Amino acid sequence: MDDLDHRSLGPRLDLWHIQEDAPGMVFWHPRGHALYRVLENFIRGKMRRLGYAEVRTPQLLPLDLWMQSGHWEKFGAQMFALGEGERAMALKPMSCPCHVQIFNRNLRSWRELPLRYAEFGSCHRDEPSGALHGLMRTRGFEQDDAHVFCRADDVAGEVARFAALLSEVYAAFGFDAPEVSLSTRPQLRAGSDASWDWAEQALAEAARSCGLSYAIQPGEGAFYGPKLEFALRDRLGRSWQCGTVQLDSVLPERLGASYVAAHGARATPVLIHHAVLGSIGRFIAMLLEHHAGALPFWLSPDQVAVVPITRDQLDDALKLRELLFSAELRAVLSADGETLSRRIVAAHAASIPVVAVVGAREAAQGTVSLRERDGTTSVLTWDRAVSTLRERNRPPRGSVDRACGPDLD
Template sequence: MAQVVVQDKGDLKALRHSAAHTLAQAVKRLFPEARVGVGPATDDGFYYDFHYSRPFTPEDLVRIEDEMRKIISQGLVIERRPVSREEAVALFSGMDEPFKLELISSIPDEAEITVYEQGEFVDLCRGPHVAGTGDIPAIKLLTTSGAYWKGIESNPSLQRIYGTAFWSEADLAAHLLKLEEIRRRDHRKLGRELDLFRTLDEKGAGLVLWLPRGSRVRRILEDLWKSLHDRHGYKYVYSPHIARLDLWKQSGHWDYYRDSMFSPMEIEGVEYELKPMNCPFHIMIFRESVKSYRDLPIRLSELGTVYRYERSGTLHGLMRVRGFTQDDAHLFCRPEDLASEIEKVLVLVDEMIGRFGFTDRTVYLSTRPEKSVGSDEHWKMATDALESALIKSGIPYQTDPGEGVFYGPKIDIKFHDAIGRSWQLSTVQVDFNLPEKFDLSFRNTQGEAERPIMIHRALFGSIERFFGILVEHYVGAFPLWLAPEQVMIMTIADRHIPDAEALLERLKSSGIRAEGDFRNEKIGFKIREAQMLKVPEMWIIGDREVAEGRVSIRTREGEKTDLVLRDEAISSLIERARPA
């Protein structure tokens, strides 16, 4: 018998799940030949996948959304009905829904099968849902994209329609405004407009070309990263980009990460592999250098470029690429030093990430997953050390059960940007597995061989992704200390060029990133062009500026300061341009 299951009015997941069913019902009304796939709720909306003979157009989305509103206005009751496997097969066979039949075949024999009905529309579903379509107050369809059935490239190609739903029109309007702000901040668009980077695309999808302006910012990030690591007792190393496949088999990456690794290449009859991780190389460096407990802890750091196979459909600007540089470090320590080393990492995280304005964060302690390696004793020791470090550091945290990596528990730190989005950046992971696989040891205080504990640690995550986050956080307007050019010197006429060139050289010799625009163009045009590139300051040289040894200053925000003495302007700039 069908039953109505009433959900809590605050349950956004139920609301959006019901909106997804309403979307599918509208598509089936307008395009009866369409076959439906799956339609889940997501963190910020919902989607539904369809197999149809042609791509859905923007005009189609308008029609579909109008039909959804008609269904909502009809106030159809949403009813849950348990069915037998035979009934489910007969039902969806009669509806000619092959994707639903495939889903039914994958449901375990002992599991209950349920369908949800609203008017003429029936869907295979576990729920939850609101009581009826009239309880869906605010919806909006957003975009379409391609998708493979079950995410497998060899499966049929489907069309995914995205939408969102909220309990009020005000909440929906606020969300749409945020989406517009996200589009304005899109690092892919800004990266092209500001000449920061390009992706190779047809010449190599997922690979990045750093242009001169973006490369300057990257170099600042790397120099800051290295100087802080020097100060915190890390030793910088370099490792190769490939190694024999045997290394990745010994480390376990070939077994656990093969789907994310490129195919091996044969060199002189031996298989080599592009590195997906830096850790095995750091282990080999440890083996070369460490003999005694007096050598510990060893903190090895590297800005190491790694390569991972990502499906083309998942690539996204700098956020998800196939070649990227991890800001990697691996620490090797005695068991009794584990908690204190983690504390020091947490201090370094704050010292590094806080410089970029990321102060709001959420911290997670991720514990042992179902599929893992290692003894209960090791897992408890590692989890206790991570928790102790968080408590001693006074850092509030949440436990994320079962979300550790297969070789050990971890701390994940998510930082929130200027518009409140959460980004996973820093991570600290404890590993007993690799030291055992590579038979690492040191002589302890009793002169006996003892196994060190290994800590995997990253602050940015990767240079590429962190750079993309920074572009969106600042909307491309980097602070003065981080900007590709801190000053653009501009001349009003050609006769002012010798004086401007001397000032430019003086700024450069003072360590300021300065450029000159001495073209025969109107000064207003030059200012607007520099503002479009988001250069922090423009120093203008004309007749009075030359005669009096001064500059007129304009900022990218449009503020004006006329006729400042050059010594004062340079001293002020040097002070303000210091790294945060």
């Protein structure tokens, strides 16, 4: 296995592991979970500013719901089911039917639309053992699911908002503009030909209106609607499908979703499904391989290793770490019995971007020596060091085309 394969990088950097007796299930270690939360909170902030309300839905649901939605017919062989008869249940493979249940709990007016829900939804799929591949393909995973309940006239604007969100997020992670594909109706599908004609045309027009060029992927749409798929190329030129936006007029009707239209009658909303990262674990695998394990400062699970030269500077090192904590920086203390050089080497081997060395002279002068991955050093006062590092702890703003939607910051 290549040393820069995420399956090697993850355990070596103490991020996660998978056991033989739990195939396809990920054990996230403290450092890996810290990285996981950085991604999650980054997306959470973007979604909140765009008007998405975050929800949380059950993982175990009645089998009847999945039969009604059509997921059991399409994905039943990949779903974990248990119980029989009225107690038959299944773990959710995706969150969309759950969001419809929330929508259906109240009588909705057209004035409430578009109504946007977001969830970091835990999903399970019984993938064949031969298909499992580190974080790339697992049986338990979490997606940044989002669903928009809207009217047909809202579709173009909502797709534009999503395209702008993708551009902003992918640029922040260091990727170039994604390659876009339009996946059209599969052979086995739900809904009438007329509904598919409308959905494919509406999605294509929405993509073109915000300047997206796309290739056609015949027959690769979801069973309930067409989708735009966004693929990223990593530093090795490999293409990874990440974001999707899907246009659906099938599930709302099957699951009884409706709202009171302006003319007073009931109408069925259009449902837009989308995800920016897709599986968060899979996206972490991509990031690790794309950056060869050396994640940018703002993404690194541990950003600063505070290293006292001797035990005499331990109290000062602890105070510096507390200052870094107060500035919302992720800092660790390295004060074990190893030599200074070995502790610095260990910090860089763990891909910690900055080593903050505190010696007797630094302690006396109120300074700290910052050592970067590339070997460069700088000596700064504590306040200056903290403010400089805090400034680096911001996702970069990429140069993106904002014609598709609002400035997300």
